[in-house]
Structures are given as C-alpha cells and as structure tokens.
Amino acid sequence: MELDRADLKLLDLLQRDGRTTVQALSEAIHLSARATLNRVRKLESEGMIEGYRALVSRSALGQQICVFAEIALKDQRQATIQKFEKRMAQTTEVVACYVISGRYDYIARIACTSLDVYHRLINEWLDDTSLGVEKIVTNIELQTIKEFAGFPLPAAHSSHRN
Template sequence: MDRIDRRLLQLLQRQGRSSAQALSEHVNLTPRATLNRIRRLEEERVIEGYRAVINRDALGEHISVFAEIALKDQRQSTAQRFEQRMLSTPEVVACYLVSGRYDYLVRLCCRDITHYRHLTNAWLDDPTLGIDKIVTSTELQTVKEFAGFPIGWGEDREG
C-alpha cells in the first residue's frame, strides 16, 4: 500500500459513497486510475465492505451497555460456544476478546434495562456458554464513536 492507497482509505472511511471522480480530485489521479485502485483494495480485502452509519436517535428509545464478561474456563470449546452466541445475538453490536481481568468486552444495544437484564440472565442460565461473571457499564453519552481506523502509520511499503 502506498501513500495514495492510504489517502483513498482515509477518504472512503469518512464518506464511503464518494464517486471515483470526487476521490480522484483528492489523490491527483484520473477517475479510472482511482477506481482501479479501489477495486484492487476491495479484491485484496483491504476494503471489506461499505455500510450506512445510522443516527442512533432515529432508532427510538434504547440503551447502550458495555458488558465485561469472564468465562469459567479458557477451553477453546467454551470460547467458541460463547463467541457463536455473540455472533448470533442481534443486540450484540460489538464483541472483543480482551486481556485482563475479563475475557470479553461486549457492546449491546437494547430497548431498555429490562431487555438487557433478560438477555444476560438467559446467558448466565445457559451452562453451555460457561459465563462466570458479567460486569455492566451503561453508556451515558457517546463522546467519540468509532469512525474508522487511523491510516498512515509508518512509511510507504510499496511492492
């Protein structure tokens, strides 16, 4: 990836619907050359997809909760069952395997605290998930939401 690829990635993270024409003006290439680079980045899976960022207020009343989850054991089968449940639960909007006192950090979006409590109680009652403890923090305000990864660290690594 060279400087132009990184600049394209920065621009696309901010505005994924930009046309090749608009992007080309920022990277000083022709629209065709810009589009070819974008297609290559997609084929190489550097760009994994595009999505809409939805205004959370448009969803109506809801709560966002961060749950630190510790498993009872570290066996691969336990982790796989837990991760599969997180992947299949629509309320789980992000799940990270982390180091430290807990094994996972899970972000959930629920209608209300009762919805969250029912969901996590069901997890705790399911012995196949192997959950030992859930510690919850409720989001009060979003100060900075994820808007893309920093791009441009290091030097050009062409070739």
C-alpha cells in the same frame, strides 16, 4: 500490500464517506477516474477495504440504552469458547464484542430498548451452562464522547520530514 500516498488518501476518504464518487476520489488523488477505480478495486480485492455500510442515527431508532458488559468465562475449553463467541455473533443486541486481556475475557457493547431487555438477555447467557459464563459486570453508557469513525491510517512515507 504496500500502500502509497494515493492508497492511503483513498482509504481515508472512503473511511469518512464510502459513497464518495470515483470522480471525487480521482480529483482528490490527482489520478484518472479509471486509475482511481482500479486502485479502489485492488484495495477491495486485497482485503484492505472489507465493505461499506451506512451509519444509522441512534436517535432515529428510538430510545435505546447502550451497555458495556465485561464477561468472564469459567470454562476455557475451546468448545465452550466457540459456543460463547458464536452466541455473541448471533445476538442482534450485541453490536460489538472483543476478546480482551486482564480480569475479564470479553467486553461486549450491547444496545437494547430497555434495561429489562438487557437483564433478560444476560440472564439467558448465565442460565445457559454450555456458554460457561461466570460473571458479567455491567457498565451503562451515559454519554458518547466519540463514536468509532474508522482506524487511524499510517502517514505515507515522505522524503520531507517536519
């Protein structure tokens, strides 16, 4: 899907606040509410907008630790990889998991109420030989400098260049 300046502006605004009204969106992109709503629906149907969610304050959830776990698998067979990835997707404490290049196969961001809970969790993974986990290196998050707030959007093509 080719994105024009109005589409990019809509994506930017909705990425910042998914609850922005159609009226406010239409004023920002200088189109009618109907045309704006049609654009938003098209962005959704084309998969440019995957969904909407609320960002819950971590402090509202009580004391939590966040850990980045670098995970290496000893078994690279497809069945093992699929089982491991399914376990990551189903584990509530795993808030993000990525396949990475380099020394480790995955990096997972894990939120737990305590280090004991984290330790039990990773021991379960290590003890389950069907997951093929060879090694887990733990990095504890000490402070969040910048939290994920959306992807950078490309600049709209313009005839004016500075």
